[in-house]
Amino acid sequence: MTCFQLPVSLCQQIQSALTRFWWDNSSGSNKIAWIAWTKLILPKEQGGLDFRDIQSINDAFLAKLSWRIIRNPESLLRRILLGKYCPTGDFLTCPVSSAPSHGWCGILVGRDIILENAGWAVGDGANLSVWESPWLSLTQRERPMGPAPKHLTNLKVADLFLPEKNEWDLARINQWLPFEEEKIRMLKPSLSGAPDKIFWLKSASGEYTTKTGYAIALLLHLDQALIPQGEPDYNWKQNLCGLSESIDHLFLHCKFAKEVWKSAPVWPSSDYSGTVDLRSEWHSLCTRKKLPPTGLSSGALAPWILWQLWKARNSLIFKDKGFSATEVISMAIAAAREWNDNQHKTPVLSRSQPIRTIPQERCVLVRSDAAWSEANNIAGLGWIVKSQSSRRFVGSPLVAEGLALREAVTKCKELGLTRVRFESDCDQLIKALTSDYPMAALYGIVSDIKSVALSFECISFS
Incomplete structure (x- = not known):
């Protein structure tokens, strides 16, 4: 399980044995499984019993093996596998060969999990593509919004540095990536020219752990298990569509909600996968810039979009009347304008503040102190230059x-x-x-x- 990808049929047999052990009695007679396996494997905070999903834990172990290959470039295992299956030596981008072994296919499954949930810490920026590598954040996968200008297609992060110095060139950033300036300046590249390094975004240390990898793999398998088979068209009223209705699904993940967020006049645009939740994404939603012609000078548009999504859902269920994504956005903008127009700001009386001496810039701070002994007439002197x-x-x-x-x-x-x-x-x-x-x-x-x-x-x- 830790080195090879188990067949799906074998995972299902192991799962069946676990289910029978949980529900059957000691005599071996089959009993009814009163709760679905997809609910038992959910974390306890989500109402499950935190049972381990066999296929997900298998993928988490494969991702751990892939992480070791990434982190140990001189290891014997890496040199042998890459010499046979990836002559270019780039494990992160090498394609599947024509006749791969079963072990190599499992390693690539783990690699794909790593790539979908890893980001880059900027060192010298020489190997990071500005438009393709996720380098703008150390907490989520983020890169500048495209499309890239034709003459900047091959732009590297190193091209954003000052000549012969690993510090940001603000003139170039304002010219090429003006909307990302604040995020870029929050990053601290290596002044000594250390190479760029990949980090796992789901842990505070940046190192891959089987626990966080299992959580990601479980989400992916649950999403696949909940997708209705043989139903190419999504009927929101069935969400009713065979999918359990949750807050995250209703407001972010269902097809209709994705269409609404995609057409929302905000920047950067919102495109959500099944791995994000509303609680963690709330601040990002409320801080997105509103684009013209919304006519909103203040306030966030996201709460009004959520409110109109909820009203559209209720209208569809109880009145059998649906709305298009454009209509939902129009109603959200109208509600936000109405709210802003009826807010009366009370002027705040300013109080005079005592004048304080502001230290001058470029001054060296010197602090001194002394201790004196009356009996011996000895003094200890100390000073600090800051x-x-x-x-x-x-x-x-x-x-x-x-x-x-x-x-x-x-x-x-x-x-x-x-x-x-x-x-x-x-x-x-x-x-x-x-x-x-x-x-x-x-x-x-x-x-x-x-x-x-x-x-x-x-x-x-x-």
Whole structure:
């Protein structure tokens, strides 16, 4: 199970044995299975018993094997398999050969799961396509919206850097990707030129785990099991269509809802698969930019689209009257305009604030203190020289801690120090520095720190 893809018939036989063990009595006589297997394998928070689906756990183990091949390029297994089935050496893009072995086919199943749920941390940007590689986010698969201009089809992320320097060229970003500037500036590439690295997006560490892989594989198999066979046309009233009606299905995943979101005048456009849920996507829906001619200067359009979807669903079920996707969008825009027009803002009285002395920029902060012993007339003197700097577009406190330590290490190198001990109150940062697999958000920063650390005679992090 951990190395080869099991036949579907064998998975069904194992599942049948588990079902009979759960429902039959000790005498061996068959009893009725009162709850469907598709409900028993759901997580407990979704009303299931968290039974393991055989086919899903098999795919999760295959994905783990594929992850090992990705993470260990010098391993004997990788060199043998890629030498036979992928002469180009690129495991992530190699096609299925004409006569693959059963083992290789299973590895490719795991690879496809990895590719659908992995993203890239920007290092030197040399191997990342701006339009094809998911590099804009470390929490979800995201890349710039196309289509790409003809003269920029082969644009690499490295082309967005300043010449001979791994820092963002804001002029080029404003020229080619103006709508993605904020997201790009939140990314911190490696200043030392570390290679780009792939990360698993479903775990905080960026490393693949069988638990998160199983959750993804289970969603895929449940979606396939719920799709009605032999029914090319989707009838929303049957959602009634053989599919269980849930909040996520009603508002995001059914065919009619997808048509509504696709035609919504927002940017970026919404196109949802069966793996996203409304709770995690809510902030993204409410922050999308409204396009003309909606006439909405403030407020979000998403709540009104959800409200009109619910009303259209009720109208179809109880009145047998349906609406088109265009009509739903028109009613949502009209309701949003009506709401905005009837909001009366009460002016807020401003209070005078006490004037504070603002520290001047580019100043070195020096703090001093002393301790004195009256009995011995001895004094202990201490001072700290701080170089203050600020950074915009920092995505999290963890990234801020990493940037601060990177500047400290670089400054110690400039001062000519050879034996240094660095201390930090950020446990996650220290673990990332002392482990072989840093977190995705810290990849470029940790690579730079380790590169500079080679210049010291003795260095430690705690």
